[in-house]
Amino acid sequence: MFAHARKILRQLKKQGRYRSLTLPCGLDLSSNDYLGMASHPILREAAIAYFKEGNAGASGSRLLRGHTQRHQELEAFSAGVFGCERTLFFATGFQANYALLTTLPDRGDVVLYDEFAHASMRDGLMASRAKSFKFSHNDMDALEELLKRQRDKARNIWICAESVYSMDGDLAPLSVLYELAERYDAMLIIDEAHATGVFGEGGRGLAYGEICKNMGYERLITLHTCGKAIGVAGAIICANGDIIDYMINTSRPFIFSTAPMPVQAVLVHKSLEIILSTEGAKRREKLHEICRYTQQLLGGHGGHIVPLILGDDMRSVEVAGQLQKQGYDIRAIRPPSVPQGTARLRLSLSAHLNRENIEGFAGAYKKAVSRQV
Numbered sequence: 001m002f003a004h005a006r007k008i009l010r011q012l013k014k015q016g017r018y019r020s021l022t023l024p025c026g027l028d029l030s031s032n033d034y035l036g037m038a039s040h041p042i043l044r045e046a047a048i049a050y051f052k053e054g055n056a057g058a059s060g061s062r063l064l065r066g067h068t069q070r071h072q073e074l075e076a077f078s079a080g081v082f083g084c085e086r087t088l089f090f091a092t093g094f095q096a097n098y099a100l101l102t103t104l105p106d107r108g109d110v111v112l113y114d115e116f117a118h119a120s121m122r123d124g125l126m127a128s129r130a131k132s133f134k135f136s137h138n139d140m141d142a143l144e145e146l147l148k149r150q151r152d153k154a155r156n157i158w159i160c161a162e163s164v165y166s167m168d169g170d171l172a173p174l175s176v177l178y179e180l181a182e183r184y185d186a187m188l189i190i191d192e193a194h195a196t197g198v199f200g201e202g203g204r205g206l207a208y209g210e211i212c213k214n215m216g217y218e219r220l221i222t223l224h225t226c227g228k229a230i231g232v233a234g235a236i237i238c239a240n241g242d243i244i245d246y247m248i249n250t251s252r253p254f255i256f257s258t259a260p261m262p263v264q265a266v267l268v269h270k271s272l273e274i275i276l277s278t279e280g281a282k283r284r285e286k287l288h289e290i291c292r293y294t295q296q297l298l299g300g301h302g303g304h305i306v307p308l309i310l311g312d313d314m315r316s317v318e319v320a321g322q323l324q325k326q327g328y329d330i331r332a333i334r335p336p337s338v339p340q341g342t343a344r345l346r347l348s349l350s351a352h353l354n355r356e357n358i359e360g361f362a363g364a365y366k367k368a369v370s371r372q373v
């Protein structure tokens with residue numbers, strides 16, 4: 001067992017894929033705290049105020065003593081925010097995706113998912129009783145081809161995509177996805193992890209304006225992680241009431257796990273209020289301005305996730321290391337997080353950056369890359 005583990009670790013080192021834990025150091029260019037909410041003083045005060053009277057732990061699963069008024073309040077509030085009948089709060093986005101995909105698609109069903117869908121969706125599918133097939137990234141013709149082939153064979157069809165892809169920062173064609181879901185009578189699951197807080201009316205994400213406002217949640221489920229732009233931790237699943245009831249009754253990751261700490265619900269609630277307010281809009285505008293400026297200097301699609309693709313694993317680690325030494329906290333992303341041959345630095349922009357930061361980084365990055373060639 002240990003010989004096998006050591007062999008794998010040696011291989012990873014040789015390939016430039018060995019990972020170790022590194023404390024934050026230098027200018028933050030790698031977190032998902034896109035709006036700078038993680039350090040918001042109002043959230044800190046809300047945590048202190050909560051702990052003056054509230055318990056630290058939930059002390060049980062949601063179906064036992066772990067369901068608190070704080071969870072209930074957040075779920076009612078977020079249903080109003082995202083315009084759905086009900087929501088369900090989970091401790092992490094990974095758990096929520098895993099719960100969705102191990103619970104809803106069942107034997108006889110087929111799931112069609114974008115090849116770049118997050119590991120939490122793919123791991124859920126591996127454990128699901130449904131069959132699953134991937135389609136090429138954002139290729140709607142390939143998806144339609146699969147829909148045509150599977151429609152008559154499958155009991156239910158589920159389509160899974162992200163609205164903003166976590167490693168490339170590009171957007172999914174949500175309206176086309178929904179149109180295909182309607183045409184082939186499929187259910188659509190959209191992971192809004194990197195869109196929530198950043199895009200859409202009041203930062204509600206992209207599906208809100210493109211689908212939910214007009215079409216509701218009859219054939220749609222959205223997932224909003226709370227550890228990225230919301231700045232806390234957890235995830236909110238938005239759906240119609242039947243789906244939420246079904247999750248509560250049958251989802252093993254929901255049933256057999258301790259509820260999220262109640263303070264998590266308090267902070268997510270507070271953060272969402274700020275994100276929806278004028279202050280949230282100002283933070284978003286600042287972020288988008290930084291995105292535009294970064295695009296001028298480094299190219300790309302102008303989003304808040306900028307993939308600086310270097311290709312080679314080892315080279316990405318070396319370039320990241322040089323930039324870290326100059327005070328830029330940027331990390332190398334290698335397979336299996338991204339496809340083979342597309343190792344990169346994932347530049348993650350946030351509202352706390354200014355033009356000087358970006359200018360300094362762009363200069364240092366270009367120098368580091370030219371030195372490496």
Ligand SMILES: Cc1ncc(COP(=O)(O)O)c(C=O)c1O
Pocket residue numbers: 092093094095097118120162166191193194225226227233234235
């Ligand atoms: C698209 C996407 N979905 C889900 C997750 C998992 O969310 P969490 O970090 O809250 O577990 C992530 C995290 O990186 C993600 O990028």
